[in-house]
Amino acid sequence: MLTHHVLFWLKADTTEEQKAAFRSSLETLNGVETVKSLFIGTPAPIERVVVDTTYTFSLLALFEDLDGHNVYQTHPLHLAFLEQFRAYFEKVVIYDAE
DSSP, X not given: OEEEEEEEEEOTTOOHHHHHHHHHHHHHGGGXXXXXXXXXXXXXXXXXXXXXXXXXXXXXXXXXXXXXXXXXXXXXXXXXXXXXXXXXXXXXXXXXXX
């Protein structure tokens, strides 16, 4: 199993409508055949020093293996998401784990 966890910080001037479109586009990534599970969220209202709540969206995708992840990286749905929404990113941090 491989987990692909992406945290997105969107630019401060991103509108609520743009955020909704961003989230909808993230949801299309579940259509990549190698994605076993996909979870999309926003920061939970947890106030602890060790919890980072500064990001805008979290994407957690689960793959069977590294090959499945590699298919995802070059899949047309993933590339279309990047093409359309890359300009919205202020910052992105990715954690991949086996």
